[in-house]
Amino acid sequence: MMNKKKTFDCVEMKNRIQAEIQAEYEARRSEFSSFVEFVKASAMKADYARALHSKFGAFRSLTSSPISG
Numbered sequence: 336m337m338n339k340k341k342t343f344d345c346v347e348m349k350n351r352i353q354a355e356i357q358a359e360y361e362a363r364r365s366e367f368s369s370f371v372e373f374v375k376a377s378a379m380k381a382d383y384a385r386a387l388h389s390k391f392g393a394f395r396s397l398t399s400s401p402i403s404g
Contacts, residue, residue: 359373360373
C-alpha cells in the first residue's frame, strides 16, 4: 500500500499556532491576570467550549487537587 504524500508539516503547524496564541496573549496581557485566564477566556469564545462548560460545569482550577480530603 502506498502512503499519501503529506501536504503540510504537523510540527510547523503546531509551532505556528502556538506562536500566534503567544503573540495574542502578549498583545492582550493587561486584560488577564494569567496566561491560564487568557486561555479560558479564549476557549469560551467557541460554541463547543460553552456547551461543554454548561454541561459539565465551571473550569476547575489548575492548582486545585482532584482529590478532596
